[in-house]
Each structure stands twice: as C-alpha cells, then as structure tokens.
Amino acid sequence: MAFTIPRGTQDILPGDSEKWQIIEAKAHDLCRRYNYKEIRTPVFEQTELFARGVGDTTDIVQKEMYEFKDRGGRSLTLRPEGTAPVVRSYVEEKMHGWVNQPVKLYYTGPMFRYERPQSGRMRQFVQFGVEALGSADPAVDAEVIALAMEFYKELGLSNLKLIINSLGDKESREAHRQALIAHFEPRIEEFCSDCQERLEKNPLRILDCKVDREHELMNDAPSILEYLNEDSKAYFAEVQEFLEAMGISYEVDATLVRGLDYYNNTAFEIMIDGEGFGAITTLAGGGRYNGLVEDIGGPETPGIGFALSIERLLMALDVQGVDLVEDQHLDVFLITMGNRAKKKAPEILHTLRREGLAADADYLGRKMKAQMKSANRQRAKSVLILGEDELEEGKVNIKNMETGEQILIALEDITAELKKLLSGKGVEKL
Incomplete structure (x- = not known):
C-alpha cells in the first residue's frame, strides 16, 4: 500500500527547512530585543476554550476546527489559533500575579483549520505570534504593531502596507451593533445563512462575510468610526501618534473587522502590495482583546497581540525574490x-x-x-x-x-x- 501526505499538509525538505530555521531564529532574536518571552502550549485544548475564546459565530468555530473525542469522551480540538491557548495559560498559571507586568509572550507552532487548501494557506500551518497582557496603554499597541512590521522588514520584504482601525470599547461597540442591526435587518433574508445567524449574535461579523461582500448594503453600512465615544477616539489617536513617532506609515480603514470575536479597540493588518501574490494579500493581523481573559475565567485584564503565517511569509519572500539561505558548504x-x-x-x-x-x-x-x-x-x-x-x-x-x-x-x-x-x-x- 502506498501512503500519501494528508491534503492541506506538507513535508518541509532539506533546502527549505533552512529557510524555516532562519525565520524562526529571527523571531526569537526580535522578541528578545522587545523583551517578549517564549511560551509553548499544547497542540490540543478543550473544545470549549475556542468556542468561548474565539467566538461561536466565527467561521473557525463553526466550520474549520478539528474536533475529536478522546477515550474518556472529552471533546478536544487541535488548536486553530494561538491567542486563546496563551490566555488560558495566563489564567491557569496566574501570570497576572507576576512581578513584571505587562506579561509579554510569544509563540511559534503548528495550527490546524479544516479549510480549502490553496497557495499559502494550509490545513496544518505554522504561526508566529505575540501577546501582551496586563496593560491598556496605547503605547503597547504601537509596540506590538512595530514588532510585526520590523519582523517582515528585517527578513527583506518590501511594499508592505499597514492597515489600522478602531473597533471601539464596549460602549462604542454596542452603539455600533444596534446601528448595524437596524441597517441589515430589513433585508437580512438577502444574505447568506451565516450572516442571518450573525445578525443578533455579532452583526459586526457580517462586514467580514466573503459570500455577500458585494451586496449593496455593505457599501453604506454604518462605520464604527462614527460611533466611537470620546475615550475610544482618544485611545485610537494616541496609537496613531506613537506609530507616526516611530516613522511607521499606516492607512485607516473603517471596514477592517478581523475574523475573531474577541477584538476591540485597535485592530490591524499588514498587507503586501504588488503582483504575483494572488487575491489574498494579508500577511498578518491582530488587535486588542480587552475582555478575553475574563471570558476564559480570569480577572479583568487588557491584552493585545498578533499572529502571522510562516507559509504566507515564505510565499511573499519567494514572490519578491528574497533568498534567505546562503550557499551551504561543508568545511x-x-x-x-x-x-x-x-x-x-x-x-x-x-x-x-x-x-x-x-x-x-x-x-x-x-x-x-x-x-x-x-x-x-x-x-x-x-x-x-x-x-x-x-x-x-x-x-x-x-x-x-x-x-x-x-x-x-x-x-x-x-x-x-x-x-x-x-x-x-x-x-x-x-
């Protein structure tokens, strides 16, 4: 019997594995300079962690998780993303009591999502991500964004574009939520079944729908920026000031939502401009998730982070002709x-x-x-x-x-x- 590799996975062979080593070494070194410490969490967690942490209205939870029962009948899931496991560890290990705050962590490791494999998107893929927990200072938001941008630049990528938005605090989000419901509800039957279900649970996710993205109601949907209260506006303005002080260019895009339910206030994506990269141009994404720690059973704790795919990074390096590996020689x-x-x-x-x-x-x-x-x-x-x-x-x-x-x-x-x-x-x- 001949065996073949499962669909959506890959063997990384000599000649390519050296590229991974260089990228991982860059991640370790950069996080050392920014004073982020490595954390390693299990490859599988309790299913409920992702349902509560990621959000039960997300495509990840509804369609993409590798869920299974162990011999004891417990529902477990191969981790589809890294933030919820890190926050679970933060709560379980009582990191909120550590002397050094905020707690600044980073991880690299395989994630698993059952989705249609395509160039740069696998069912088993590797993420590099950082999480900063315990501070609501907008300077931390700017630091996290700067780390992500610097990672790409130091590996030799160019034509990067940083997109930022504010999803607002709890009060702002609730006002925006009601406006979205009023906007979509009269014609919600014209949208896909997922959007119809999201209307009451999380109407913001409708804006991220890939099926109905061309619907006319999408074009004039209420903007979150119109519903930010004074605190949220001031916070977002400070984040922008810090980015400008660091010389980091950005664009504000009020339609940027992010695909996970836990985001609030700052949200951002790093995209690549240029031909040859296909329709999906996003390299990394992240944002602030104040409230997630409480959802997972911990004390009130602000947090922010990002994650990026190593596979998509390698694809971008290849498109731009960046060769990480020097000629290998035996001595x-x-x-x-x-x-x-x-x-x-x-x-x-x-x-x-x-x-x-x-x-x-x-x-x-x-x-x-x-x-x-x-x-x-x-x-x-x-x-x-x-x-x-x-x-x-x-x-x-x-x-x-x-x-x-x-x-x-x-x-x-x-x-x-x-x-x-x-x-x-x-x-x-x-």
Missing part, C-alpha cells in the same frame, strides 16, 4: 583509501565536529574518484585524503578545494591547520 570532506584508513575516519570526524567544523565522509565504500565527486557535490571547502601509507606515517593530505593546493600535514595538527585554511591564513607544509 571538510574526508576521503579514505584502505580498510585501516576507513576505520580511522569516525575518530577523525568526531574530533573535527567537536571543534565546530562541518565534516562528512563516504559511507558507501566508493573509490577515491567517486568520493572526490561527492565532496564537490556537497561544496566542501577542503578535503582530507587519508591512505594506508599516510596513516602509517601519522600524516594526512589536505587539499584546498578553491585553489587546488594540496599539502601533507601531521594527523595531530588536522584541526588547527584546517581552521587556518578556512580562515584564509593558509597551512604550514611539513
């Missing part, structure tokens, strides 16, 4: 001739590797010519050639693959002489 390839020399190889390789050198050898019993071809294919910077005679004399030939120069050195001097060669200082002839 040294060991060629052996004869049984005694071959038995000596593991000891030599172990010594070289412990000294930090990338070293390899032939394990297929090939002739010297074939071994040399293997060294060339693996772009080895140098080659050690060890035969029976050299071993008897306690020596080994070292060849500089760039210049072709080959000299004889003592076996005990291999590491020191190789480091000289690789640093460009040359080696001493015997």
